[in-house]
Amino acid sequence: MTARIISGKEVSAQIYAELGARIASFRERYGIVPHLTVVLVGDDPSSQSYVRMKSEKCRELGLGSTVIRMDALTPEGEVLAAIDALDRDEGVHGVLVQLPLPGHIRETRVLQAVDPRKDVDGFHPVNVGRMVMGDPDVLLPCTPHGIQQMLVRSGVRIEGSHVVIVGRSNIVGKPLANILVQKRPGANATVTVCHTRTQDLGAITRTADILVAAAGSPRAITADMVGAGAVVVDVGSNRVEDPTAPKGYRFVGDVDFDAVKEVASAITPVPGGVGPMTVCMLMWNTVEAAWNRLGR
Amino acid sequence: MTARIISGKEVSAQIYAELGARIASFRERYGIVPHLTVVLVGDDPSSQSYVRMKSEKCRELGLGSTVIRMDALTPEGEVLAAIDALDRDEGVHGVLVQLPLPGHIRETRVLQAVDPRKDVDGFHPVNVGRMVMGDPDVLLPCTPHGIQQMLVRSGVRIEGSHVVIVGRSNIVGKPLANILVQKRPGANATVTVCHTRTQDLGAITRTADILVAAAGSPRAITADMVGAGAVVVDVGSNRVEDPTAPKGYRFVGDVDFDAVKEVASAITPVPGGVGPMTVCMLMWNTVEAAWNRLGR
Numbered sequence: 261m262t263a264r265i266i267s268g269k270e271v272s273a274q275i276y277a278e279l280g281a282r283i284a285s286f287r288e289r290y291g292i293v294p295h296l297t298v299v300l301v302g303d304d305p306s307s308q309s310y311v312r313m314k315s316e317k318c319r320e321l322g323l324g325s326t327v328i329r330m331d332a333l334t335p336e337g338e339v340l341a342a343i344d345a346l347d348r349d350e351g352v353h354g355v356l357v358q359l360p361l362p363g364h365i366r367e368t369r370v371l372q373a374v375d376p377r378k379d380v381d382g383f384h385p386v387n388v389g390r391m392v393m394g395d396p397d398v399l400l401p402c403t404p405h406g407i408q409q410m411l412v413r414s415g416v417r418i419e420g421s422h423v424v425i426v427g428r429s430n431i432v433g434k435p436l437a438n439i440l441v442q443k444r445p446g447a448n449a450t451v452t453v454c455h456t457r458t459q460d461l462g463a464i465t466r467t468a469d470i471l472v473a474a475a476g477s478p479r480a481i482t483a484d485m486v487g488a489g490a491v492v493v494d495v496g497s498n499r500v501e502d503p504t505a506p507k508g509y510r511f512v513g514d515v516d517f518d519a520v521k522e523v524a525s526a527i528t529p530v531p532g533g534v535g536p537m538t539v540c541m542l543m544w545n546t547v548e549a550a551w552n553r554l555g556r
Numbered sequence: 557m558t559a560r561i562i563s564g565k566e567v568s569a570q571i572y573a574e575l576g577a578r579i580a581s582f583r584e585r586y587g588i589v590p591h592l593t594v595v596l597v598g599d600d601p602s603s604q605s606y607v608r609m610k611s612e613k614c615r616e617l618g619l620g621s622t623v624i625r626m627d628a629l630t631p632e633g634e635v636l637a638a639i640d641a642l643d644r645d646e647g648v649h650g651v652l653v654q655l656p657l658p659g660h661i662r663e664t665r666v667l668q669a670v671d672p673r674k675d676v677d678g679f680h681p682v683n684v685g686r687m688v689m690g691d692p693d694v695l696l697p698c699t700p701h702g703i704q705q706m707l708v709r710s711g712v713r714i715e716g717s718h719v720v721i722v723g724r725s726n727i728v729g730k731p732l733a734n735i736l737v738q739k740r741p742g743a744n745a746t747v748t749v750c751h752t753r754t755q756d757l758g759a760i761t762r763t764a765d766i767l768v769a770a771a772g773s774p775r776a777i778t779a780d781m782v783g784a785g786a787v788v789v790d791v792g793s794n795r796v797e798d799p800t801a802p803k804g805y806r807f808v809g810d811v812d813f814d815a816v817k818e819v820a821s822a823i824t825p826v827p828g829g830v831g832p833m834t835v836c837m838l839m840w841n842t843v844e845a846a847w848n849r850l851g852r
Contacts, residue, residue, distance in 0.1 A: 368691070385685030392684050392734065393726050395664070420753050422760070428737055430689050437733070438688065441724055441749050450760065452748040453737050457716050464718070464746065464763075 263492070263524040266414045268406070268533045272540035274413065276321060279547050283322050286550065294550035295324035296354040296380065296542075297346055301339060301365065302332035307358045314356075317539050323546055326352075336365045340373050347375040353553060354380035354546040377552060380545035382435070392438045397552070399545045404436035406537025407472065407493055412446045416470065416491050416526065419448040424465050426481065426514070427474030428455045432495050436472060461485065471524075473514035483519035492520055492527040495534045559788070559820040562710045564702070564829045568836035570709065572617060575843055579618050582846065590846035591620035592650040592676065592838075593642050597635060597661065598628035603654050610652075613835050619842055622648075632661045636669050643671040649849060650676035650842040673848060676841035678731070688734045693848070695841045700732035702833025703768065703789055708742045712766065712787050712822065715744040720761050722777065722810070723770030724751045728791050732768060757781065769810035779815035788816055788823040791830045 286292045296318055300311050311327055318325035328342060339361075346355045355378040361367055376384045382391070382401035390398040411418055423440050427433040433453055440449045454464055455475075462485040465471055473481045474495035486492060496514030513530030521527050528534055582588045592614055596607050607623055614621035624638060635657075642651045651674040657663050672680045678687070678697035686694040707714055719736050723729040729749055736745040750760055751771075758781040761767055769777045770791035782788060792810030809826030817823050824830055 368689075385689060385691075386682040388685030388688050389681030389683065390685075392688055392730055393664075393681060395681075420755050422755075428739070434688055434734065434737070437737075437749075438730065441730070441733075441751070443724070443751070443753075448751075448753045450748065450750050450754040452746065453733075454746050455737070455739070455744075457739075457744045458746040459716050459718075467760075467763075 263521040264526040266410060266416075266526050266528045266533065268410055268528060268536040271410045271413050272536040275409065275540050275544065279543055280321055282547055282551075286547075287322070290554065292550060292554075293322070293324045294353045294546050295326070295351055296356065296546045297326045297328060297352045298356045298358055299328045299330065299339070299342060299346075300358045301330045301334055302362050304360070307360070311358055314539060314542060317543060318546075321543055323543065332362050336369065339365055339370055343370065343373040347373075347378060352378065353550040354378055356381050356542070378549055380542055380549055382545065383430070388435065391435065394442050394444075396444070399548060400439060400541070401431065401435045402541035402545065403432050403495065403534065403538045404439050405544075406541040407436060407495070407534060408439055408446060409541070410528065410534070410537050411470065411491070411493070414526065418446055418470065421449050421469035422452070422467060423449040423470045423472065424452045424454060424468035425472045425474060426454045426461070426465065427476065427495070428453055429474065432474040436474070475514050477514055478512050479514070479516040481515040481520065483516060483523050486520050486523045488523055489525040490523070492524045493534065494528050494530050497530060497535060559817040560822040562706060562712075562822050562824045562829065564706055564824060564832040567706045567709050568832040571705065571836050571840065575839055576617055578843055578847075582843075583618070586850065588846060588850075589618070589620045590649045590842050591622070591647055592652065592842045593622045593624060593648045595624045595626065595635065595638060595642075595651070595653045597626045597630055597654070598658050600656070603656075607654055610835060610838060613839060614842075617839055619839065628658050632665065635661055635666055639666065639669040643669075643674060648674065649846040650674055652677050652838070674845055676838055676845055678841065679726070684731065687731065690738050690740075692740070695844060696735065696837070697727065697731045698837035698841065699728050699791065699830065699834045700735050701840075702837040703732060703791070703830060704735055704742060705837070706824065706830070706833050707766065707787070707789070710822065714742055714766065717745050717765035718748070718763060719745040719766045719768065720748045720750060720764035721768045721770060722750045722757070722761065723772065723791070724749050725770065728770040732770070771810050773810055774808050775810070775812040777811040777816065779812060779819050782816050782819045784819055785821040786819070788820045789830065790824050790826050793826060793831060
């Protein structure tokens, strides 16, 4: 039996519909248009394309958006000053600093400069700390929150399950573990975090009810590492050479999809799985930040 | 073969000796005596006894200490004002608010009021966040940090091991998981967090190389739940009735010590295991906070 495909496109479309209704009601009832400002330092092509995607999505949804472009050689102090101005700008609800930053700029300094109430990436340490401590009102980091939403809305039972996460990044693995272990609906899982130093990885991944691959290694999760009937979430997006592809390369996940889908009960594809959820949750956070400002 | 006993008394004595030398050198070279101020609201007998223990330890080590006692009915605003004054007091290096607080005072408000640089409990969300993100300079919460130190200094290899933690409190389970999963020496473990909603707990605990019991449930970890040769850390301290004890009660851990010590390779006792480490790491953090102030 082949696994059911969990589509991030479908789940995100559902969330976008909900957000659209909330955005319309904000406008009508309070005269407010939630506004996201992205700070982009330098001219990394991937970053530029991500930022473009975010701006387009804002436009589609009826959110305001601005991109502040700064030269790759901009001194750290100027970047911090720009963020400070955004923190104090009442018309801006969400502030996102596109990563990675040029090498001379300290990422931690910059991330800490964003007002936690406008931190739509969920990367400010005070928000990370509140998330770990179980604060229900915090802005959650987009990719792990998107994974949680995708599972819940696809009818996957997280409570009481054993979630095994392969990868311990600050963007996915660690926050996801902290989100799913909380004592609340949509979480309440037993959580294991594996990584490069894990011994006998397969023995552990095979015990997972829900296996999350976020190792950044193409097709590292093979069928023999997946227990029968497990739900598999593929966070990877690895560029691999492919002479048959129009551009000479294509993106594959961390999971050997074709083989694993014959073992798993459900699986997220790449592309069209976790990817669309990340931008979606950024929009969610922008709306949420505006809502919080109303002082509910 | 009976398990080796890992003594928190012995390990903490070793750390106290190191701290004592550092404190003496602070005094001689910089004329500084690290100072801990504890805020105690109300008259809970256990809290009073904990605070007394902390003050005595400061005196023994040559650290300065003050206890600010406030009435159980003190309004939240007055507690916050007292903390604010301590944050601005140059003579105070560490500020600790003894928990639990009376019901009318919001714990999160109070913990966030402490200057993160003086947060010797490691409970400020910004410190929790920095810990999760792997910042090497953060003040770590005392009990999990004490467990890490106890293991490392007893020659237990954490790197590459599978650590299973039973319990997900903000004081022990969650921070310990986040500390031990980091990519650095003395950590780098595969980490699983179990709790009340975990299914087939024994099947998971039996896979642990290092099993940490922090569930707050007397003798919940029985011998059949422990793999042969595992290292067992007992964080529990549960008061149980015992007519044969002088006071009519005594404290037992979360581990069925007598049976588990026949299966494990090493085990921490209760009392004399994790307990002494917690106060010890509070002293460590007070010295560390003073050191950080010197602007190393």
